[in-house]
Amino acid sequence: MHGSGRQQGGAAPRVVVGVSGSLGSLAALHRGAAEAWERGAELLPVLAWEPPGGEFGYRRSPCPPLLAAVRDAAEQRLRTALDEAFGGADPGVPLRPVVIRGETGPALVDVADRPGDLLVLGRGGGLLRRRLRRSVSAYCARTAGCPVLTVPTPELLAELRQLEASHRRWARPEAELLPVRG
Template identity: 35%
Template sequence: MRADLDIEGGVVVGIDGSDASLHALFLASEEAGRRDCLLHVVRAWTLRTAPRPPEVPPSTVPSVAEFHDWIVLRTRALVEETLPAPEDRARVRLHLPRSQAVGALLTAAETAELLVVGHRGRGSRLMLGSVAAICVRRAGCPVLVTRPHHRRAAGRRATAGG
């Protein structure tokens, strides 16, 4: 499924709430700052992959609007937690397409300067997740795949207060 995204240039990062994706967000923000460009945060979701809104009773099925509203709130919160400096958040643009992640990221990569993804997503036990692997093979721009548990990355976060 092709996502309809309004992205022209800048750094694109895919997030899903996993530690790997939040580390990718942090590094993508640094790169957007170095390039002095926009940071496009893409959180693709489907009814199957969207987190369940907490205010919806367990015995009911949330509506698409309820899922979307919760995705918006959670994504904004994740960006604010990961990028606490207002100047970092000022260049952020959120894109929350109802789409498969790989389709949304490849669409975004068609016009981006750089695509940043975590090495694997939520629940994956692989060294390189399927979304990252497909992006590396098929993206129309350079791809940076990050690993949050790498010793040098952990050292940078510790000195940065993270």
């Protein structure tokens, strides 16, 4: 059943979705659109970006043309993700894409700042990626003032990762291959 379209206090309900362009974030976009439809809510796909080297690096060595290029690339990445998620079709709910400068977790929490919001996130990348970067979903779950929904990795992606891991385990370096005599 389609939701009523209003939260307490008269503010329109919103579903905020973290988008990176990964398959996990595309799955989150699909789930976010379904949640927005159910709630009669506006869908806010959010892509956060930072200057190369982070904010500290940019303050030490500012380069406005580079900053503009990175921002433009982030906007294009969000447009591409929306096209890939919905195939260029209307998702069937009000849509307001947001590109925001900042670290991903804090930026998402800043956008999803209403108690009636729902923040939807895809599960992060592989094990190495999770070790190198702190978990956005864990950060958001700890600090968001609204419910956080984490969408599991799509089955196809999980299967591809397993296949890739088994291939690496069994692949032999070229140096170990013996020459073929003809």
